[in-house]
Amino acid sequence: MSRPIVELIQVTKTFRDRRRRVVALKEATFTVNAGDVFGLLGANGAGKTTAMRCVLGLTRPDGGTVRVLDRERPDRRTLFSQAAYLPEEPQLFAGATGREQLRYFGRLSALKRDRLKTRIDQVIELVGLQDAAHRPIKTYSKGMKQRLSIGGAILHEPRIVFLDEPTRGLDPIGRRDIRDMLQRLADDGATLFINSHLLGEVERLCNRVAILVNGEVRADGLLSELLTEDERITVRFVLPENSAIEAFPQAEHAEGGLWKQIVADTPALADLTGRIAVAGGRVIEARTQRLALEDYFIRIVREGDAS
Amino acid sequence: MKTLAVARFTLLRLYRSNYVLAALLILGLVLFMLLISKSVADASDLNMTHNAARMILWLLAIWLGISVVQADRADGTLRSTLTRPVSLLEVMIGKLLGAFFFICLLAAALSAFITLGAYFKGTAVGWASVLYQVSLLPVYFIVLALAMALSQVTPRFVAGLAVLLAWDGLFKANVVAAILPRLPQGLADVFQALCRVAYYLAPPTSTFFITYRDFARGSWAVDSYTYFLLLPYALHYAFLACLLATWALSREEL
Numbered sequence: 340m341s342r343p344i345v346e347l348i349q350v351t352k353t354f355r356d357r358r359r360r361v362v363a364l365k366e367a368t369f370t371v372n373a374g375d376v377f378g379l380l381g382a383n384g385a386g387k388t389t390a391m392r393c394v395l396g397l398t399r400p401d402g403g404t405v406r407v408l409d410r411e412r413p414d415r416r417t418l419f420s421q422a423a424y425l426p427e428e429p430q431l432f433a434g435a436t437g438r439e440q441l442r443y444f445g446r447l448s449a450l451k452r453d454r455l456k457t458r459i460d461q462v463i464e465l466v467g468l469q470d471a472a473h474r475p476i477k478t479y480s481k482g483m484k485q486r487l488s489i490g491g492a493i494l495h496e497p498r499i500v501f502l503d504e505p506t507r508g509l510d511p512i513g514r515r516d517i518r519d520m521l522q523r524l525a526d527d528g529a530t531l532f533i534n535s536h537l538l539g540e541v542e543r544l545c546n547r548v549a550i551l552v553n554g555e556v557r558a559d560g561l562l563s564e565l566l567t568e569d570e571r572i573t574v575r576f577v578l579p580e581n582s583a584i585e586a587f588p589q590a591e592h593a594e595g596g597l598w599k600q601i602v603a604d605t606p607a608l609a610d611l612t613g614r615i616a617v618a619g620g621r622v623i624e625a626r627t628q629r630l631a632l633e634d635y636f637i638r639i640v641r642e643g644d645a646s
Numbered sequence: 647m648k649t650l651a652v653a654r655f656t657l658l659r660l661y662r663s664n665y666v667l668a669a670l671l672i673l674g675l676v677l678f679m680l681l682i683s684k685s686v687a688d689a690s691d692l693n694m695t696h697n698a699a700r701m702i703l704w705l706l707a708i709w710l711g712i713s714v715v716q717a718d719r720a721d722g723t724l725r726s727t728l729t730r731p732v733s734l735l736e737v738m739i740g741k742l743l744g745a746f747f748f749i750c751l752l753a754a755a756l757s758a759f760i761t762l763g764a765y766f767k768g769t770a771v772g773w774a775s776v777l778y779q780v781s782l783l784p785v786y787f788i789v790l791a792l793a794m795a796l797s798q799v800t801p802r803f804v805a806g807l808a809v810l811l812a813w814d815g816l817f818k819a820n821v822v823a824a825i826l827p828r829l830p831q832g833l834a835d836v837f838q839a840l841c842r843v844a845y846y847l848a849p850p851t852s853t854f855f856i857t858y859r860d861f862a863r864g865s866w867a868v869d870s871y872t873y874f875l876l877l878p879y880a881l882h883y884a885f886l887a888c889l890l891a892t893w894a895l896s897r898e899e900l
Contacts, residue, residue: 395729420731430722432655434662446651447730491726 343406344499344530345371345394350403352389352554362554363389366403369549369559373498376521376531378541378562380636381551387534388427390551391501394532395424408498420448423492425502429484433477437468437487440476441494448495458494466490466520482513489520499530506537518544542632550636552643558635566635571628572602574611578620586618587611597623648732652740653747656714660748670752673702674759692764696778696858699756703749704851707786708810709803710745711793715891716801734895738888742787742794749786753779778861784880785854791880791887792851798894814850816841848886849879 352364363386371377381387392398393405396415407413408421431440438459445455463472466486476484485505492500505521506514518540525531525544535541541548542562549559558565575597584590584598593599602608612622660666718724718741727737757779764775789810796806815821822841826834 397729415728416731416733419729424729426722426725426729428722430726432659432721432723435655435658439658443651443655444726444730446654447648447727447732449647449731488726495731 341372341374342409343370344373344375344408345377345532346404346406347390347394348404348406350390350393350400350405352386352393352398352400364393364400365554367551367554367556369556371499371530371532371547373530374528375547376525376545377533378545378548379532379534379551380536380538380541380548382536382640385551386554387536387551388503389554391424391503391532391534395422395501397424419497420495421498423495423497423500425488425492425500425505427504427507429481429488431476431484431487431491434475436475437463437472437479440487441472441491444491445494450495458496462490462494465493465523467516480513482509482516485509485513485517486520489517493524493529497529499532500524501532501534503534504536505533506535506540514540538633538636548632550639552640555643557639557643562632566630566632570630572604572608573624573626573628574600574602574608574622575624576600576615576620576622578615578618582618582620586614601628649736649740649743652727652732652737653743656741656744657747659717660710660714660745666748669706670755673706673752674755678759678763692760692775693857693859693862695760695763696775699760699779700782700855700858703753703756703782703786704789705807706752707745707749707789708793708807710748711790712797712801712803712806714741714745714794715797728895734892735888738794738891738895739884742791742884742888745790745794746783746787749790750783753783753786774862775858778858781861782855784877785851787880788854788883789851791883792848795887795890798891810851813848814852816850848883854879 347370348368349366350364350368351362351366354361354363367386367390369379379387379390389398393400394407396405396407396412396418405412407418410417435443441459441462442455445458450458463469466489468483468487468490471479471483476487479487489500489502489505492502502521506517509517514537521531521533521544531544533541533545546562547560548562548565550557575593576599577597578584578587587598587600590598590600600611602611608625612625615622715724715738718727724737728734757776761775792810793806796809800806800809822838826838829837
């Protein structure tokens with residue numbers, strides 16, 4: 340079993356401005372294990388960035404416990420020697436070339452000269468900037484800057500990479516490039532902590548998620564388990580012409596003269612197929628449908644808003 | 647190593663900044679014209695040019711000191727630096743050194759301009775012209791450090807300049823003499839003691855300056871005892887500035 344690499348336990352954070360108090364995190368608790376691709380989901384303003392910043396020590400929580408890399412509140416130097424952070428906007432010096440920027444990041448991470456050169460070449464290839472590495476960053480597109488930032492983040496081979504909205508503001512091609520790159524990192528065994536509200540991407544990339552609603556963690560766990568909780572079985576069947584459809588009050592017309600009914604679980608399926616047999620009908624198809632993350636997310640957010 | 651990495655990148659930033667390159671070009675042009683404008687070549691001409699250069703570099707050092715951290719903060723590169731395994735103190739010392747290297751390059755360029763101008767005018771300057779600018783480098787370092795410390799209080803060049811000028815002005819003998827009689831006896835003693843402590847803790851930058859004329863005559867060795875304290879004071883200021891900047895940044899949420 341993999342060990343927890345990030346643990347948030349009952350973390351609270353409140354921001355104050357002159358007129359009001361804004362609760363950014365309310366007793367937030369979740370865990371990220373080594374090797375996970377973890378997605379922290381939430382609508383805008385749900386507290387995702389605050390949670391990530393609390394983990395990184397960039398924001399001081401008001402209460403609760405934050406454990407990262409087996410330490411409670413590690414000092415910045417120790418933390419960033421084994422972790423990397425990619426903020427929402429690429430933060431690079433526009434006048435430097437891509438290679439110069441990477442060299443700077445590598446030197447700050449105390450990479451030795453030979454190792455630094457090798458890693459820069461590897462990273463430039465990984466992020467696909469071979470033709471642009473010698474050009475000033477001001478000539479890069481937003482997607483290229485983001486790829487360079489990710490390259491800078493993984494240069495020193497950190498144990499965990501924190502990415503805050505990594506595909507924000509990118510066009511579909513740029514988004515796919517970033518997603519492919521993150522997938523390659525995940526395949527290589529890196530632990531990724533991704534903040535996002537782009538659910539399709541999270542569903543493709545992440546194996547574990549937590550959903551924040553107004554600063555509260557409303558769902559947390561393995562994506563496969565969370566979505567299985569809401570699995571539904573769609574049954575398509577035919578009935579003889581003279582049979583009473585009233586016996587199937589939840590059935591709907593489906594294409595091809597069939598009837599369709601959705602059941603929640605196997606006992607309900609058994610009950611339905613029994614009744615179909617009694618009515619002289621026949622089951623054509625019974626297909627398990629996993630809930631999409633988007634549907635699950637919307638349900639959780641609505642429940643959260645309602646409560 | 648990490649400090650040097652920050653210093654090198656700071657130097658690169660300044661070097662690639664068109665604003666500063668343009669300033670250097672104008673600066674050199676003005677000085678060159680200033681030097682060749684008079685028909686008669688003499689030492690007073692050279693003295694005036696050196697003093698102008700000193701003033702320009704003094705202002706530039708204040709501007710650099712104030713903007714060197716603020717520019718990084720504005721474009722977010724300060725955050726990308728501080729989310730690496732590097733301490734705040736290493737970053738601050740690196741920034742200070744990077745800005746200082748840049749001033750050194752400017753001083754070298756100015757020195758070359760002036761020497762070249764003097765050569766074309768037929769004024770024999772020898773090494774004095776170059777040595778004078780070299781001797782001023784610790785002063786620019788002090789100004790840079792002071793401005794960097796000030797930048798944690800105000801990011802504005804004009805405000806920083808005003809504070810430095812006020813600090814310089816406060817220690818003028820006539821200013822203190824004008825203030826003292828207006829104060830009650832007890833308070834005057836306290837004020838005088840505070841002035842003395844403040845003077846030794848952070849002497850005004852003008853204390854360290856010497857004119858080219860005095861330098862060329864060699865009178866600096868006799869006249870200005872503080873001149874011998876330049877290097878210790880440069881280190882003292884750098885320490886104070888880096889400590890203050892580190893403290894200010896550590897309290898700030900990035």
